[in-house]
Amino acid sequence: MNIIDVIETRVRGFIEDIQHPNQKKKININDLELQLRKLLDDYFEMDGYSLFYQAIETLQAEEQLIPIQNNQYNGRIPALPLFYWVNTKVQTTKWDRLEMMKLNDQFDFSYYERYPQWQTKDEWERILHIYTFLQSSQERDIVSLEERSLELFGHEKFLIDSDLFPDGKGFLARIGITEDQLKVVNYGEPFVFWMKQGKEMKDIKRVLIVENLSFFHTSIKLLEDNQLDYEPELIIYGEGTKIERSFSFFFRMFPLKSYLFYYAGDLDAAGYGIFIRLIEKYPDCSIQPALKIYRKMLDCLEQRNDQKIGQTQNSKYRDLFFQWFTEEEQALLLQLWQENKRIPQEVLTIETWRRWM
Numbered sequence: 001m002n003i004i005d006v007i008e009t010r011v012r013g014f015i016e017d018i019q020h021p022n023q024k025k026k027i028n029i030n031d032l033e034l035q036l037r038k039l040l041d042d043y044f045e046m047d048g049y050s051l052f053y054q055a056i057e058t059l060q061a062e063e064q065l066i067p068i069q070n071n072q073y074n075g076r077i078p079a080l081p082l083f084y085w086v087n088t089k090v091q092t093t094k095w096d097r098l099e100m101m102k103l104n105d106q107f108d109f110s111y112y113e114r115y116p117q118w119q120t121k122d123e124w125e126r127i128l129h130i131y132t133f134l135q136s137s138q139e140r141d142i143v144s145l146e147e148r149s150l151e152l153f154g155h156e157k158f159l160i161d162s163d164l165f166p167d168g169k170g171f172l173a174r175i176g177i178t179e180d181q182l183k184v185v186n187y188g189e190p191f192v193f194w195m196k197q198g199k200e201m202k203d204i205k206r207v208l209i210v211e212n213l214s215f216f217h218t219s220i221k222l223l224e225d226n227q228l229d230y231e232p233e234l235i236i237y238g239e240g241t242k243i244e245r246s247f248s249f250f251f252r253m254f255p256l257k258s259y260l261f262y263y264a265g266d267l268d269a270a271g272y273g274i275f276i277r278l279i280e281k282y283p284d285c286s287i288q289p290a291l292k293i294y295r296k297m298l299d300c301l302e303q304r305n306d307q308k309i310g311q312t313q314n315s316k317y318r319d320l321f322f323q324w325f326t327e328e329e330q331a332l333l334l335q336l337w338q339e340n341k342r343i344p345q346e347v348l349t350i351e352t353w354r355r356w357m
Contacts, residue, residue, distance in 0.1 A: 006040075007036070007040075007048065007051040007052055007054075007055050008051075008054070008055040008058065010036055010039060010040075011032070011036065011052065011055040011056065011059065012055075012059070014032055014035060014036070015059060015064060015065065015086055016089075018086045019064075019086055019087070019088065019089040020086075020088060020089060020166050020167075022088060022115065022117055022118070023088065023166070024066075024085045024086060024087060024088060025085070025086040026068070026083060026084070026085060026086070027083065027084050027085075027086055028082060028083060029056065029074050029080050029081065029082055029083065029084060030074050030075075030082065033049070033052055033074075036048070036052060049076055053076075053078055053080060056080055056084075060084075063087055064086070064087050065084045065085070065086060065087070066084060066085040066087060067080075067081040067083075067084055068081060068082075068083040068084060068085060069081065070082075070083070088117070089117070089120075094116065094119055095112070095119045095124055100112075103127065103131055106130075106131055106134050106177075107127065107130075107131070107175045107176060107177070108175065108176035109175075111173075111174045111175075111176075112174070118174065122167070123167070123171075123174075126152070126153060126171060127175060129152045129153065130152065130175065130177060130182075133151075133152060133182070134177075134181065137181065137182075137183055140183050141183065142183045142184065142185055143183070143184060143185075144184060144185060144186075144187050145159060145160065145179065145184045145185070145186050145187075146160070147184075148182050148183070148184045149168075152182075153168070158171075159171065159172065189242065189245070189246055190246055190249045190253070191236050191237060191238070191239065191242070191243060191246040191247070191249060191250075192216070192236070192237040192239070193234055193235060193236045193237065194216075194219075194220045194223070194234070194235045194237075195233065195234050196223055196224070196232070196233050196234070197224060199233045199234075201254055201255055202255060203233055204233040204234050204254060204255075204259065205233060205259065205260060206230055206231065206232040206233060206234075206259070206260050206262070207232055207233070207234045207235075207236060207250075207259055207260070207261045207262070208228070208230060208232040208234070208235045208236070208261075208262045208263075208264065208290060209235075209236045209238045209243060209247075209261060209262065209263045209264070210235065210236070210237060210238060210264050210265070210345065211238045211239075211240060211243075211264065211265030211266055211271060211274065211345055212240075212265075212266070212344070212345045212346060213237060213239070214345070214346050214349075215264070215345045215346065215348055216235065216237040218348060218349060218350055218353070219235050220235060221350060222350070222353060223235060227353065227357065229290065229292040229293055230262050230290065230292065232262065234254075236250075238263075238265070238274070240270070240274070241270070241274055243274065243278065244274060244277055244278060244281065247278065247281075247282065258286065259285070259286065260286050260288075261285060261286060261287040261288070262287075262288060262289070262290040262293075263275050263278065263287060263288070263289055263290060264289070264290035264293040264294065264345065265345060266342060266343065266344050266345050267294065267297055267298070267333065267336065267342055267343040267344075268307055268308065268342030268343070268344075269307065269312065269313045269314065269317070269318065269337075269342075270308065271345075272314075272317045272318050272320075272321040273312070273314055273317045275287075275289060275317075275321060276316075276317045276320045276321060277317075288324070289321070289324050291324060291325070293348070294325075295329070296348060296352075296353070296356060297343045297345065297347055297348060298329060298332055298333075298343070299355070299356075300343060300347035300348075300352065301332065301336075301343065303343065303344075303347045304336060304339075304341040304342060304343050305341065305342060305344065306340065306341060306342070307340045307341060307342050308342070313337075318337060322334070
């Protein structure tokens with residue numbers, strides 16, 4: 001193999017690694033050349049850039065690379081556009097229809113019939129791994145999604161990291177298999193909590209969930225001083241939207257019985273959404289807003305500030321949250337909403353709490 005073929009073969013290999021069966025990928029041509037230079041010690045002696053340029057021109061002529069015309073170039077002579085689209089992978093593999101029929105008892109191949117570009121060798125091997133697993137799945141234990149992904153596909157992030165594994169994120173949907181069939185569970189990260197001193201797990205009846213860290217610590221001090229509304233035996237740090245994933249841990253950590261949960265968050269669109277989604281996701285739990293705490297926050301209306309940039313203002317969540325309040329309070333909350341203002345939970349400090357003592 002001559003030098004020209006060596007360079008072109010290397011570049012083709014890089015491009016094939018990047019190519020995706022159904023979407024274009026963007027590359028920086030300088031990054032691509034840098035990878036080539038790292039592999040070839042005599043790159044400069046062989047006038048490697050000229051050969052690299054020829055290889056790129058060849059791939060462009062084959063329409064595997066599409067230059068992005070934005071007046072940015074790589075700063076070399078002859079110049080190349082700085083960015084290219086890597087075109088989708090040309091589909092050459094077609095699965096054996098008889099082999100597909102053998103697996104029809106477990107899989108729905110209709111997606112692959114509609115999109116034959118997904119009929120790749122790698123995809124078929126993944127399907128075979130799943131099929132083998134399903135033959136003995138009744139004897140298997142439930143494990144985490146990451147653990148099962150490592151077992152079946154060789155990497156714990158295959159099913160969840162679309163940046164690292166663009167083929168992985170939608171794989172189960174393509175073959176019509178659920179996570180339950182793989183006997184996996186998505187573990188959330190457990191929450192931080194504080195139990196009132198002198199109390200035991202069996203004593204817990206009332207639980208206060210707070211959205212923010214500052215008020216979590218303020219609540220602890222108020223609880224130990226017997227000054228906290230609702231006199232909860234347990235305080236949970238919700239950590240924003242994390243509580244929506246971590247709340248399920250409660251019933252793995254504490255006795256199975258009835259509890260009264262109070263939620264207190266920011267008076268803003270995000271806070272309303274967290275509360276309403278908790279109620280919707282856990283309808284069997286008694287979850288209600290900590291109205292006494294929210295009313296103290298409304299007393300601090302002068303400390304309102306601008307709504308966070310990028311927050312989704314869902315009017316459904318707003319209306320469901322507002323209905324817990326009196327007409328007068330709803331008017332104040334609506335005023336905040338219309339002014340695009342919010343009251344952060346941090347208005348409740350040990351000092352401001354003294355106003356209501």
